[in-house]
Amino acid sequence: MNLILLAPHDLTDDGHVCIxxxxxxxxxxxxxxxxxxxxxxxGVQGGAMGKALLTELTAERAxxxxxxxxxxxxxPLPVHLVLALPRPRMLARTLEHVTAxxxxxxxxxxxxxxxxxxxxxxxLRTDKIHQHLILGLEQACDTQLPSVTFSKGFxxxxxxxxxxxxxxxxxxxxxxxxxxxxxxxxxxxxLLLVGPEGGFINWExxxxxxxxxxxMHMGPRILRVxxxxxxxxxxxx
Numbered sequence: 339m340n341l342i343l344l345a346p347h348d349l350t351d352d353g354h355v356c357i358x359x360x361x362x363x364x365x366x367x368x369x370x371x372x373x374x375x376x377x378x379x380x381g382v383q384g385g386a387m388g389k390a391l392l393t394e395l396t397a398e399r400a401x402x403x404x405x406x407x408x409x410x411x412x413x414p415l416p417v418h419l420v421l422a423l424p425r426p427r428m429l430a431r432t433l434e435h436v437t438a439x440x441x442x443x444x445x446x447x448x449x450x451x452x453x454x455x456x457x458x459x460x461x462l463r464t465d466k467i468h469q470h471l472i473l474g475l476e477q478a479c480d481t482q483l484p485s486v487t488f489s490k491g492f493x494x495x496x497x498x499x500x501x502x503x504x505x506x507x508x509x510x511x512x513x514x515x516x517x518x519x520x521x522x523x524x525x526x527x528x529l530l531l532v533g534p535e536g537g538f539i540n541w542e543x544x545x546x547x548x549x550x551x552x553x554m555h556m557g558p559r560i561l562r563v564x565x566x567x568x569x570x571x572x573x574x575x
Contacts, residue, residue, distance in 0.1 A: 339365045341387065341479040342380045342402075343472060355380065355390055355402035366392075366400055378402065381481040387411060411481045415575050416527045418443040418503060420489075422534035423452045424563045426459040430470050432564045433486075437474025439571050442484045445499075449492050451536040457490060492542060500549050503529050509551035512570055513543055514560060516553030520573050528574065532567055 381387035387409040390402035489495040507529040
């Protein structure tokens with residue numbers, strides 16, 4: 339927790355902060371080993387960042403006095419990530435990683451090789467997804483929550499959503515065996531599509547390329563989804 343991310347209900351009308359949830363209290367005590375008088379980095383969800391002075395830390399609450407809130411969060415990556423829904427554990431880690439890297443738009447997509455049971459996972463509950471996004475923001479010192487949407491049918495996504503997504507973005511399809519290597523250090527708005535374990539099936543690849551996506555590869559190694567996504571974002575941007 340490199341940033342103490344504050345929800346609106348953490349703020350009081352007189353410029354103070356009061357935190358009562360066990361996770362953040364435990365982190366302050368056991369990881370930061372904080373004590374009254376420490377100046378901490380804070381940020382308001384959806385807003386600015388700054389410093390706050392820790393004035394009290396007990397088992398029940400931590401109170402701060404805000405010093406300033408005038409620092410903008412880091413800029414987002416110019417990418418909309420379309421991710422074939424991975425297995426639940428991998429989804430949790432991937433959400434945290436891509437949030438820390440600055441992705442602000444995420445679509446979770448059903449494809450042929452996505453197990454239908456994954457869509458029933460508790461990891462897709464709104465509160466669970468929110469928790470992983472928060473952890474990513476705290477890691478990276480960011481305050482802007484990504485949006486996460488579900489697309490449970492490949493064909494409806496292809497026909498109804500993809501044309502609009504590509505209307506003002508460069509579509510990049512990450513898939514082993516594509517003829518072109520992943521580009522580097524781009525800055526244009528991008529739609530990045532990443533398949534599930536086992537990849538997209540041939541028909542899906544053909545349809546995505548026909549729709550205007552560019553196929554690309556990361557080399558001869560086959561990577562886990564969470565590794566591939568992190569490597570792709572780091573290379574692209």
